[in-house]
Amino acid sequence: MKFFTATILAAALAFTAGCSSTTLTSTTGVDRKQFLIVSDAEVNSLSAQSYAQLLTQAKSQGALNTNSAQYARLQTIANRLIPQAKVLRPEAATWKWEVNLIKSNELNAFCAPGGKIMFYTGIIDRLNLSDDEIAAIMGHEMAHALREHGRENVSRAYAQQAGLGILAAATGMTEGQTQLAGLVSQVGVSLPNSRTQETEADVLGLELMARAGYNPQAAVTLWQKMMAANQSGSPQFLSTHPNPANRIQNLQSLIPKVMPLYQQAKR
Incomplete structure (x- = not known):
């Protein structure tokens, strides 16, 4: 059965081999080809529903946007x-x-497919973040959405579960909507991204913050704070993330590329 599923997945990968990167080639050079068989409109719609449910739950608990x-x-x-x-x-x-804030001690933040941003007060308060460091997190999470990492994860999960139905999915899904909705909620939003995706989000997030006039050096101080927080137990935000020391080294090597964008934005 595993061999059969792998065969179908390989066929799907061949079918989509010509797909392009979801983002334009960036200053920082992210242009990896991606496996995407689920439509972006469907993933964005279902993600918006999950996000709305989270807002409703937080509001009912008196935890939504309470810190003005x-x-x-x-x-x-x-x-x-x-x-x-x-x-x-x-x-x-x-x-x-959209951007919202939930009162919670969690060290967490995310941007769901389609641009639905969520921060938890814990990550701001416990790390005593500056605006530049908040921009580093927000840029990182926005990069996940721009690169459609959630859609990519859903596509892989759907391919593994759907078997022969994957080919039909690639041309417009007419069945399994309930299954897809569950995958979007569980895989596209809730579950962590791969290390490759995390590195891409680091790189593109650095470019976004620089273009917006936020000091890219803050990405380094942010992850230094995250490393310190990690010593007392791994925050949810760091799930499957690259080794913090390696990530900081990579960010430092990229700062010279994006510093001109920051300097231009400041002017």
């Missing part, structure tokens, strides 16, 4: 970052971007 000062900070930072998204992906200018 922090919420205003997030909105201000998002208002500078979001216009830069179209540089990497022009159609992102038409997305219904």
Whole structure:
């Protein structure tokens, strides 16, 4: 059975071998080809539903956007970052971007497919983040959405579960909508990304924050703080992330590439 599933998956990979990268070639050079058999419209719609459910739950618990000062900070930072998204992906200018804040001690933040950003107060408070460091996190999470990592993960999971139905899925799914909705919720939003995807988000997030006029050096101080927090137990935000020391070294090597973008934005 495993061999059969692997064979079908290989066929699907061959079928989609000509697909292009979801983002334009960036200053930082991210252009990996991606395996995408589920439509972006469907993933974005289902992700928006999951995000709306999370908002409803948080509101019912009195935990949604309760800190007006922090919420205003997030909105201000998002208002500078979001216009830069179209540089990497022009159609992102038409997305219904949204940012919200949940009162929780969690060290966590995410951006669901389609531009639905969520921060938890714990990551801001416990790490005592500056605006530049918040921009580093937000840019990183926005990069996941721009690269459609959630859609990529859903596509892989759907391929593994669907068997022969994968070929039908590639031409427009008419069956298994309930299954797909579950995958979007569980794989596209909740489960962690791969290390390759995390590295891509680091790289593109660095470019986004620089273009928005936030100091890319803050990405290094952010991960230094995350390393310190990790010593007392791995935060959810760090699940499957690259080794923090390696990640910092990689970011430091990329800063010279994006520093001109930051300097131009500051001017």
